[in-house]
Amino acid sequence: MSQPSLLADSDQPVMPAVNYLNADRGVKSWLFTLDHKRIGVMYLVSVLLAFLLGGIFAMAIRLELTTPEPTLMGANTYNRMFTLHGVVMIFLFMIPAIPGVFGNFCLPLMLGAKDVAFPRLNLLSLYLYWTGATIALAGMIMGGTDTGWTFYAPYSTTTPMTVFPVLVGVFILGFSSIVTGLNFIVTVHTLRAPGIGWMRLQLFVWAIYGTSIIQVLATPVIGLTVMLAGIERVGGFGFFDATKGGDPVLFQHMFWFYSHPAVYIMVLPSMGVVSDAIAAFSRKNVFGYKMIAYSSLGIAFVGFFAWGHHMFVSGQSPFDNGAFAVISMFVGVFTAIKVFNWVATLYRGAIAISTPLIYICGFLFFIVFGGMTGIAVATVSLDVHWHDTYFVVAHFHFIMVGAVIMGFLIALHYWFPKMFGRMYHEGWGMVASAFIVLGFNATFIPQFLVGNAGMPRRYFMYPERFTALNVASTAGASLLAFGFIIILVYLIYALLRGKIAGDNPWNSRGYEWMTTSPPPKSNFHETPVITSDPHSYQNPGEEVEHVVI
Amino acid sequence: MSSSDAHAGHHNPNLAHHFDTIEKQDHAVRLGMWLFLGTEVLLFAGLFLGYTVYRHFYHDAFHHASRSLNITLGATNTVVLITSSLSVALAYYAVKVGKRQLALGMLAFTIVCACGFLVIKYVEYAHKFHVGSLPGKWFNDPSLAKYPGANLYFTVYFLTTGLHAFHVIVGMSVLLWVAKGVYKGRYTAEYYVPVELGALYWHLVDLVWIFLFPLLYLI
Numbered sequence: 197m198s199q200p201s202l203l204a205d206s207d208q209p210v211m212p213a214v215n216y217l218n219a220d221r222g223v224k225s226w227l228f229t230l231d232h233k234r235i236g237v238m239y240l241v242s243v244l245l246a247f248l249l250g251g252i253f254a255m256a257i258r259l260e261l262t263t264p265e266p267t268l269m270g271a272n273t274y275n276r277m278f279t280l281h282g283v284v285m286i287f288l289f290m291i292p293a294i295p296g297v298f299g300n301f302c303l304p305l306m307l308g309a310k311d312v313a314f315p316r317l318n319l320l321s322l323y324l325y326w327t328g329a330t331i332a333l334a335g336m337i338m339g340g341t342d343t344g345w346t347f348y349a350p351y352s353t354t355t356p357m358t359v360f361p362v363l364v365g366v367f368i369l370g371f372s373s374i375v376t377g378l379n380f381i382v383t384v385h386t387l388r389a390p391g392i393g394w395m396r397l398q399l400f401v402w403a404i405y406g407t408s409i410i411q412v413l414a415t416p417v418i419g420l421t422v423m424l425a426g427i428e429r430v431g432g433f434g435f436f437d438a439t440k441g442g443d444p445v446l447f448q449h450m451f452w453f454y455s456h457p458a459v460y461i462m463v464l465p466s467m468g469v470v471s472d473a474i475a476a477f478s479r480k481n482v483f484g485y486k487m488i489a490y491s492s493l494g495i496a497f498v499g500f501f502a503w504g505h506h507m508f509v510s511g512q513s514p515f516d517n518g519a520f521a522v523i524s525m526f527v528g529v530f531t532a533i534k535v536f537n538w539v540a541t542l543y544r545g546a547i548a549i550s551t552p553l554i555y556i557c558g559f560l561f562f563i564v565f566g567g568m569t570g571i572a573v574a575t576v577s578l579d580v581h582w583h584d585t586y587f588v589v590a591h592f593h594f595i596m597v598g599a600v601i602m603g604f605l606i607a608l609h610y611w612f613p614k615m616f617g618r619m620y621h622e623g624w625g626m627v628a629s630a631f632i633v634l635g636f637n638a639t640f641i642p643q644f645l646v647g648n649a650g651m652p653r654r655y656f657m658y659p660e661r662f663t664a665l666n667v668a669s670t671a672g673a674s675l676l677a678f679g680f681i682i683i684l685v686y687l688i689y690a691l692l693r694g695k696i697a698g699d700n701p702w703n704s705r706g707y708e709w710m711t712t713s714p715p716p717k718s719n720f721h722e723t724p725v726i727t728s729d730p731h732s733y734q735n736p737g738e739e740v741e742h743v744v745i
Numbered sequence: 746m747s748s749s750d751a752h753a754g755h756h757n758p759n760l761a762h763h764f765d766t767i768e769k770q771d772h773a774v775r776l777g778m779w780l781f782l783g784t785e786v787l788l789f790a791g792l793f794l795g796y797t798v799y800r801h802f803y804h805d806a807f808h809h810a811s812r813s814l815n816i817t818l819g820a821t822n823t824v825v826l827i828t829s830s831l832s833v834a835l836a837y838y839a840v841k842v843g844k845r846q847l848a849l850g851m852l853a854f855t856i857v858c859a860c861g862f863l864v865i866k867y868v869e870y871a872h873k874f875h876v877g878s879l880p881g882k883w884f885n886d887p888s889l890a891k892y893p894g895a896n897l898y899f900t901v902y903f904l905t906t907g908l909h910a911f912h913v914i915v916g917m918s919v920l921l922w923v924a925k926g927v928y929k930g931r932y933t934a935e936y937y938v939p940v941e942l943g944a945l946y947w948h949l950v951d952l953v954w955i956f957l958f959p960l961l962y963l964i
Contacts, residue, residue: 310763313773378780386773387763416784420791424904433900434881435795441894442881446798450791723765 209698211617215714230315236301246288253281258670264658271656275342282345287369294465298607299404305708306398308389308724313382317375324372332365349436349447353428363426370419377411391726398730402489403468406496410457418454452503460499466603473610475731476704477553478545482731484537491530498526508579517576524574531567551625555606558633562598587647590640613701617714618694624686631679638672759936771938778942782949796901803894810898811964819962822865829858830951837944843934852924859917916950919943
């Protein structure tokens with residue numbers, strides 16, 4: 197292949213004749229590939245399927261809740277639906293989504309590396325994901341689980357439904373997550389190209405690095421916890437069983453020791469995507485690079501000591517409650533540092549209105565609104581009122597759907613041309629983004645209100661007076677679903693018929709754009725030498741100059 | 746780093762295509778192994794937490810249940826494992842300086858120690874099954890029945906030593922695989938990192954037991 201051109205406005209962009217997508221052919225060349233880019237694409241297909249499943253279950257819940265009385269399904273089915281929704285969205289979509297897809301695809305490119313440190317382990321992590329997903333979903337089909345995604349003992353160890361395979365599935369998915377995190381940490385340490393010091397890492401890399409630390413340190417504990425719950429269920433060891441002297445609250449501690457940091461496994465990569473993309477779409481250096489980088493590590497660190505805020509009403513001492521509340525609020529400090537820096541990056545930038553930028557704005561709104569309500573629920577006295585109500589559900593979804601899915605959509609649109617060499621239709625992209633952002637608000641703002649009014653989460657029926665807000669929420673969810681369908685349609689069209697993107701359609705200065713789009717199988721023909729800082733847009737009029745391949 | 750790394754280049758069959766030098770690759774695999782050992786420590790940490798909580802709740806029961814263990818067998822096993830840690834370290838050293846026979850002998854000795862550990866553990870387990878000192882709902886040891894929480898001692902005992910025994914078996918398999926590589930001449934003074942990683946894993950297995958022995962037997 198000839199020297200790749202990096203000029204965005206070369207007359208007729210052409211697709212590189214040989215790239216990672218067509219270098220080898222056949223199903224086996226995909227299933228047994230060690231190429232991080234192909235593994236990323238397979239992850240993309242897998243997590244999108246998981247997202248579709250989780251979305252269908254969410255719509256089933258919302259439709260049932262349009263009326264106070266049972267309509268579509270029985271109570272037991274309803275319990276299965278919200279468990280399915282939680283387990284699928286959390287363990288099969290949000291945790292692997294951005295690291296598995298865009299971390300895999302972009303991280304080595306951003307480091308100027310040919311692959312991740314352990315390509316075989318990388319493929320293993322995908323296989324483990326498939327295995328865990330299959331076992332968990334098989335359990336769901338065989339009998340279903342009604343515990344919710346939290347598997348609280350003693351209910352999860354005594355309910356007559358099929359919990360065991362789901363626990364096994366989660367255990368295996370945990371391994372997949374650990375392997376990915378371990379691989380990325382080692383990759384960042386050992387495979388940086390000459391010229392990329394730690395202060396030249398792209399902010400997405402910093403975010404993935406922080407995420408990986410959490411994945412490696414926290415996931416073994418959830419593995420052990422679900423294993424103990426499984427043993428308890430089958431063997432009656434009494435570990436979490438109060439009738440045999442065990443302590444069910446211990447389950448909650450061990451569960452949240454993982455599952456609280458896990459929300460940062462989900463949200464940190466999104467923050468990384470925003471940090472990278474916001475520079476590209478405001479044509480401006482990232483404001484406060486070091487602050488954004490360090491605050492990722494700060495969130496990763498503090499996140500380990502905040503788990504007790506899930507247990508304010510589980511009988512902790514008032515001192516513990518207060519300590520966990522204060523530590524939780526530090527997460528808000530680090531997040532605010534990021535938000536101020538992002539907004540300062542936009543300020544006086546040459547803003548290019550585009551679909552990713554709209555999602556960035558949505559992300560900023562959701563993370564501020566969701567974050568503020570997070571501070572509110574971290575306050576012990578307020579949380580006693582809101583605990584187990586729709587208020588917490590709405591807060592959680594503002595961060596998880598609002599921030600994480602916005603981040604996923606930004607990444608999907610921003611790196612789509614990088615991955616497939618074609619552009620999506622910008623007009624349709626904007627239409628869909630309007631549906632998504634508005635539909636999202638319409639879904640979850642009513643849930644704040646209905647929760648504050650006293651509607652508990654996971655309830656199947658509710659008093660007449662909550663009907664209007666529930667109908668509003670379901671209407672919003674329908675808009676959201678419609679938006680996702682539009683995205684699915686135009687992205688599939690773009691994949692087949694989209695305009696050829698050229699190597700760097702955004703004229704971005706991220707290192708991953710230094711090679712062709714889509715990249716050749718080996719990423720770079722020679723190890724590149726980096727001479728510029730990341731996100732460096734000093735002279736906004738000029739074209740990218742760091743052609744070093 | 747040994748001097749052999751100096752002539753590493755793209756011709757080195759042990760060098761993966763995406764690493765520039767063998768030094769970088771060695772650094773990467775060592776770092777990966779240490780991270781993995783960190784995850785293992787955290788896996789056990791959950792059980793140690795359970796131990797702490799239940800020993801705090803049922804202090805007397807833990808004390809008396811602990812007396813029912815056979816300290817002689819436990820101490821013997823401790824000596825066996827520490828000796829095996831020494832022999833695996835010597836095996837690593839032997840590979841590094843090119844003494845293949847010594848390395849194979851030391852690895853074989855380590856694996857024999859591991860088997861010995863499992864045999865002694867089996868004897869202890871068999872006795873526990875015999876007298877009914879079993880976890881949770883299976884507990885029916887009349888001599889400890891007057892101490893509430895004794896069943897949880899055996900829950901913790903079987904979970905920790907069981908998970909540890911599983912790691913002993915995995916460690917044995919790893920060392921067998923390493924020994925095969927040394928035997929076939931794949932791991933030599935030129936390329937010995939896999940032996941080092943196997944030995945590190947075996948040290949972790951030993952280390953966990955060094956914590957388990959006093960916490961379970963000597964309270």
